Amino acid sequence: MQKSIFIIDIDNTIAETWPTLVDRKIPLVLNYLKLKPKRNVVSKIYDLIKQEDSSVEVLFLSARTYYYKPVTRFWLRFVLGFKLNYQTILVDRANDKVDYLKRYLSEGYSIKYFDDLSYNHENGEIKYYQEVINFANSNSDIEYYDYAWIKQFS
Numbered sequence: 001m002q003k004s005i006f007i008i009d010i011d012n013t014i015a016e017t018w019p020t021l022v023d024r025k026i027p028l029v030l031n032y033l034k035l036k037p038k039r040n041v042v043s044k045i046y047d048l049i050k051q052e053d054s055s056v057e058v059l060f061l062s063a064r065t066y067y068y069k070p071v072t073r074f075w076l077r078f079v080l081g082f083k084l085n086y087q088t089i090l091v092d093r094a095n096d097k098v099d100y101l102k103r104y105l106s107e108g109y110s111i112k113y114f115d116d117l118s119y120n121h122e123n124g125e126i127k128y129y130q131e132v133i134n135f136a137n138s139n140s141d142i143e144y145y146d147y148a149w150i151k152q153f154s
Contacts, residue, residue: 002110004052006045007101009115010062010072011035013150014042014080018121032064032071037080040153045114049084058086059104061115063094094119094129101132105141116147 011017015035049056060076069090076082091097094117104111113136117129128147136144 003055003057003108005057005059005104005109005111006049006052007059007061007104007111007113007115008045009097009117010060010076011064012116012118012121013114014038014045015075029068029071032068032075033079035075035079038150038154041114041150042080042082044153048112057109058084059100060086060088061097061100062088062090063092063097064090065092066090095131097132098135101135101139101142105139109141111142112145113142114145114150116150118147 008014015037017031017035049058060072062072064072069088072090073088076086076088089100091100097115101111101113115132115136117133118126119129120127126147133144133146136142136146
C-alpha cells in the first residue's frame with residue numbers, strides 16, 4: 001500500500017495572515033501568535049484526514065524563517081488546536097517547497113497538498129508562486145488543493 005501524507009501550508013491557507021501584514025509596526029512574531037485560523041478550511045482538511053487510514057502522516061510546510069518555528073508550533077497546538085501528530089518544516093522561500101515535495105515523492109508517498117501559493121495580498125494585487133503550482137499540478141501523485149479550493153471555505 002502506498003504511503004500517504006498531507007502537506008499543509010499555514011499562511012493564507014489555514015491562517016488569515018495577510019491582513020496582519022499591513023501594520024508593519026507590529027513585530028512579525030506577535031502577528032504570528034495572533035493569527036486567526038480559517039476554521040472552515042481546517043475542518044475540511046480534518047474531514048479528508050479522517051477518510052484516510054491511521055498511518056497517514058501530516059506535515060506543516062510553510063515559508064517562514066526557522067527563527068519562527070517555536071511560535072509556529074505554539075500557534076498550531078494552542079491557537080489552532082491541532083491535536084494530531086504532525087511535523088513542522090519551515091523554508092526560507094515558497095519555491096523551496098518543491099524540494100520537499102520531490103523528497104516525499106521519491107520515498108513513495110501519495111501527497112495531498114494544501115497551499116494557496118499566493119502572496120502580495122496586502123498590496124492589493126494577488127500574485128502566485130507559479131513554479132510550485134506547476135510542479136504540483138504536473139505530478140499524478142500530488143493531489144493539489146489550491147487557492148480556489150481554500151477560498152471557497154474561507
